[in-house]
Amino acid sequence: MATAEFIILIGLLGLAVGSFLNVCIDRLPKGLSIVALPSHCERCQHRLKPLDLVPVLSYLWLMGRCRYCKVAIPWRIPLGEAVTGLLFAYVAFRYEVTLETVVVLGFVGVLIVVFFIDLEHSLILDRVMYPAVAAALLLVPVGPLGQGQDALHAYIDAFLGIAIGGGTLAMIYFGALRMLGQDAFGWGDVKLGVFLGSILGVTQTLVALPLSFISGGLLGLTLLILKVRGRKDAIPFGPFLAVAGLVSLFWGQTIFNWYQGIFPD
Ligand SMILES: [Zn+2]
Structure with missing residues (x-):
């Protein structure tokens, strides 16, 4: 049986994984490494701090804009994180601890x-x-x-x-x-x-x-x-x-x- 704690835990893991998948989605088509470069703003190149990288919440808190140069952050970033979190939680619920x-x-x-x-x-x-x-x-x-x-x-x-x-x-x-x-x-x-x-x-x-x-x-x-x-x-x-x-x-x-x-x- 999947407990509520397990489902929430995997859902939170999904939010973090979604953040990584966003990096893959941004960089793989450009042929860039997905691990070598630290996260940075596409426009001002400012390196992002942990507070800028909290899945979904950072986007809401910053009202969808880069903290440093105010360029709009693509809506796909919070969407990718939220979708991954929700799907991960569903998988945990559905397939249980296996x-x-x-x-x-x-x-x-x-x-x-x-x-x-x-x-x-x-x-x-x-x-x-x-x-x-x-x-x-x-x-x-x-x-x-x-x-x-x-x-x-x-x-x-x-x-x-x-x-x-x-x-x-x-x-x-x-x-x-x-x-x-x-x-x-x-x-x-x-x-x-x-x-x-x-x-x-x-x-x-x-x-x-x-x-x-x-x-x-x-x-x-x-x-x-x-x-x-x-x-x-x-x-x-x-x-x-x-x-x-x-x-x-x-x-x-x-x-x-x-x-x-x-x-x-
Ligand atoms: Zn910026």
């Missing part, structure tokens, strides 16, 4: 980084995806896929998930290139599909893919109708895949059972 919790927290961290980098740069980085897929494969037996089935079946589940997730996206990618002469999304999305397949297995990948297509399609259409985006502006697909992957990781089996209940056979 090794599985640690593994799922890792998945959540990867998906948060992928979500924001793709949203801001339309980029899914190899230096995020390759280590993530390698770690996910190593951890299959102790992760969610390893629960209730032995290691062999867990690995079969993971590799079939990869074939479905990566395979479907790769087919759409090449199909669109061939038939429309343009990308439906980037090759990085195919790598993200491989990662999702490896953590979700067959059933949850089958839920995550349609979720991402439907949510991405609906939002794309809405933006087009509202004329926020033109027909030519590509919307990054990675954020939809990341959210659909997370939703499916938590509730994929429930959604699958519900769907089967409506359409038996």
Whole structure:
């Protein structure tokens, strides 16, 4: 059983981890080290003190501005911290005091980084995806896929998930290139599909893919109708895949059972 103390503790850990994920989101697309440089203001380069780095609270206290030069701090900083804290608390509540919790927290961290980098740069980085897929494969037996089935079946589940997730996206990618002469999304999305397949297995990948297509399609259409985006502006697909992957990781089996209940056979 997860006690309230455990959930709060992991939630607070999540706020601190979210702060680190923000550093990853800022620096990885620029090819900068995520550990070498101390935190500093992007504009005035002033080194940030511990009081400037308290997750969420510093942002509120400073009213969203740098203490030294008053430049606006991106809203993504407190948002990334809050989202990570809340998701970590949910994982602690849901998976309780187990090794599985640690593994799922890792998945959540990867998906948060992928979500924001793709949203801001339309980029899914190899230096995020390759280590993530390698770690996910190593951890299959102790992760969610390893629960209730032995290691062999867990690995079969993971590799079939990869074939479905990566395979479907790769087919759409090449199909669109061939038939429309343009990308439906980037090759990085195919790598993200491989990662999702490896953590979700067959059933949850089958839920995550349609979720991402439907949510991405609906939002794309809405933006087009509202004329926020033109027909030519590509919307990054990675954020939809990341959210659909997370939703499916938590509730994929429930959604699958519900769907089967409506359409038996
Ligand atoms: Zn500054």
